[in-house]
Amino acid sequence: MTQAPPGPLVEIEGLSIRFDGLDGPKTVVRNLDLVIRPGECVALVGESGSGKSVTARSLLNLAGDGARVDARRFLIEGEDALAFSGARWRALRGAFAGLVMQDALTSLDPLRTIGQEVSEVALRHGLVRSSGRDALVSATLASVGVPEPEVRARQYAHQLSGGLRQRALIAAAIAGRPRLIIADEPTTALDATVQVQVIGVLKELVRQGAGLLLVSHDLSVVAGIADRVLVMRDGEVADAGPTADVLARPRHPYTRELIAAVPSADSRGRLLSSGRIVPDDSGAIRITRDPLPARRAIGDGALLEATGLTKRYRRNVAGPGGREAFTALEDVSLVVRAGEVVGLVGESGSGKSTCAKILLGLLEPDAGAVMLLGQPWSNVPERRRRSLRSRLQYIPQDPLSSFDPRYRVAEVIGENLSGIEPHVRRRRILGLLERVGLDGAFADRSPRLLSGGQRQRVAIARALAADPVLIVCDEPVSALDVCIQAQVVDLIAELQSRLGTALLFISHDLGLVHHLADRVIVLKDGRVVEEGAAERVFQSPAHDYTRALIAAAPRSLVGGAAARAVA
Template identity: 45%
Template sequence: MRVQNLVVGFGPQNDTDPVLNGVSFEVAPGECLALVGESGSGKSVTARSLLGLAGDNAWVRADELSLAGNDVRGLSEQSWRRRRGRDVGLVLQDALVSLDPLRPVGREIADSLRLHTRLGAAARHARVLEVLARVGLSDAGNSVRKRAGELSGGQRQRALIAAAIALDPPLLIADEPTTALDVTVQAQILELLTGLKRAGTGILLISHDLAVVGRIADRIAVLSEGRIVEQGPAHAILTRPEHPVTRQMLAAIPVDKPRGLRLSPRAAAPVSPAAAPFLALSDRADPVAPRNTVLEATGLVKRFTRPDGTEQLAVDGVSFRLERGTTLGIVGESGSGKTTTARLALALTRPDAGEVRVLGQPFSAASEKERRLLRPRLGAVYQDALSSFDPRLSVEQVLRDAVGGGRTGRGAASASAATAATAATAATAATASAADRLRVLALLDAVGLPQGLLGRRPLSLSGGQRQRVSIARALASGPQILICDEPVSSLDVTVQAQVLDLLDELQRNLGLSLLFISHDLGVIQHVSDQVAVMLDGRIVETGATARVFAAPEHPYTQTLLGAVPRIRF
């Protein structure tokens, strides 16, 4: 593929500024070009524009846009359909969304063969089994009959790659193909892509993570605000970066960065003196709180019944202790039991055996009425902040509701309620509303967000802004403990760095204790004082983070650490 001076915009061509402006690159057979950049830099727009998928309201122009020597500018949709899959394959980030949930993956792969070849049914089936085996999907004969929802994340991604290479296209465009995958699955997918490259396939790999692309890329192009700001051999870009954006992306990689070292140049938001009174920990003077341990789990067991009636042991005898003012990291692959452990710690799921204690008091074994007194001591930050918000509420309404413990509904008392109340009740409501407003502003200040965002809804915020609002909501009750379940896995590496710096700053300012759950060992290494490694519902290794990462004892931990992407030349 050759691209010269690609310009893409949306809306009327003469009335809108382009989102891509003058992008140029080429990909040779057997070569991997990595196009890297932050969210919003134009990476995915580039990928879609190269495939004629920019959108109905998009305009695209280029001095040259050629595929296998053929000019593809101005192709009709019918012509593009003949080329997609045959001349260029596409692998997207979210295989669960990209694959048809109603069809077995074998039929999905076979469809491209049916549309683009003259192979009979038996030959198509044989080819499907061949490409599934080629991408390393074990038991291809059984997998071919499964739907996307019946496969693991790694299996779905392999099936998506199989569909993309079924016709042996000379070019493969992979748009964030490893984001949010476990480190071992990520390593397997990168090895698979490396094998395709060795076989002569040209690969355009789109990513925000320079450590990941360093494993496979021959050349790297850095995209920022719709322009390529730096381009060259991978070795030169990764070891001698020239542009500030490239240097910032490299600095944001958490792998092997010591605890407390800032990852982002942007200030994380120290709590101002004016905000401090509104963010006091709810149990700072709690006489029953133990001196050190704030959260303790003993022998947790949780079983679930599968749709076919069989039993799954999701958590099997898990025990841990979280010490005051420290971070305990729980790491493991998808399905290891991490999220179930978090739900058990929050008493959102009842254990079949074992106990959770908060500040020395029974929590999981207590009645909900008794737990309600302890719940303000815990805050929760989830992976998908957007799904955890009511999309109809503004940022101010989300935070007011959290500040009021749910009593405020969609904000302060309504005008109609105030009219119906007595003058004294109305005055009390007005005072409470003013206090809530001050606390909302203090929360925004604490997480480094401007007041101008108060009227906006979550859908109109960036991923990093949404996660900051999620953290602010978790701080609303003045908790002692934050339970963070994959809070940065869906963020690009620079926004991830800002959120990690923010959590570190808040922990030091407020004395928070963090239970931090992630599949990313680089993140866990950077944020944690202690680490617990989970496998098949059990903790197989635990200890001081520095010791576990320097001298892992369990074979599974050794495998995980060996798969961590690092920049090495």
């Protein structure tokens, strides 16, 4: 007698989630249907605020304080979840369902080691004895690509890179071997090779019978793992179905907009947010885009020149002494010319951020030197750098953490407008806001009340206020959903074209670097392993590591348009 297939892990019909606020109830999810079966991955995609995360968290009764969750049918493994007690929900968390959140630094307890975080669920639910804790931790960390797992288990979250923190968070979620994994943007902070490892782990768990609910704004990740996809907009499902069908033949205009916003080699020199999908005669989709403004010629002389940069640290390790020397950068040299866009890529821990800090004059190298506009920039007192400081600016990954929390937007931008009359200063601020696509009303708002895309525009306006010759962009759009990312990338590219400002663009998104960069520098283990024109590096990589990076990147991000990849 054939055994009946197992029933759904989650079965929801007509889900509605609303919050009671000062202005009355606000519904953030409306009439959503969701089924997750063992051995399948269902993806939720859509822009920020579309209801993806609150939908995912409702499966653990973690939708948020004041959330009212209603549904015609809400079953967890066949049981009515709307009738669950608080104790029943707590018993499910970690054992039935593991949650992977986006911001690992705030999700991991700063006072507990990584080993304590990973083993918590297994110990609390009696899935492992204390004697087996270390073996479980090491095996789970290794399974998500954490190097030296025994060492990392003894470290704290702040001692790990962003990519390692995210992998540790995933390990903590899967250590209890849950039947359902809820992953909310689990690969946002990861480079291509580690992303492949993590997605591979999630795929294997699905192959073994776990269900996976993946929340992501990365359509390439979704295309590579999800069986079915729900496209959400304004709390409702705009498009749904098997992943290949939804991405190859998108029915809703918003789904088409998402697909057209993915950067790639084919989008070079074009405006991402102008993408329009046009079906061709074969039924596949083709993307057309408007051109960027004509660029100024790249200069011959070096704006910034770094020679032989080396930086070493000491880090915690297991064993006698507990400390060892660690080389973050070794003999790194690079040049950025006037009007040039240079992409700096490499996996987490490759030295990208350390290099950026040295180039910005925020960290002194142990060896080597940096010259800016022909003058010494590194290894000199800050007073000697002060006259040049405004010519080199920075756009961070998390702009809010770089803003003074006491400042309004006008004061944030005004930091780079000292020494001018108040009325002239105000006029310049309003002009800069207009240049980055924000109206004057934003000048008096608190950055805390702005969206991620709006904050990033304020960070760009602050950088431009100083009339820089070079801007260092450190993962400036990695935390943004794909449509907002396209708008911000277009803004950076348009301003670069019109103003001729040079960019050092640091990113783990190879498709984005291919879209923007004139030249690419590849870092591995603190060394430059390859450098050259972007087209040459991406089309004919010379180093094995570069080839591995490009091979690991999702197909739609390297060497072809999203249209071809999902068709």
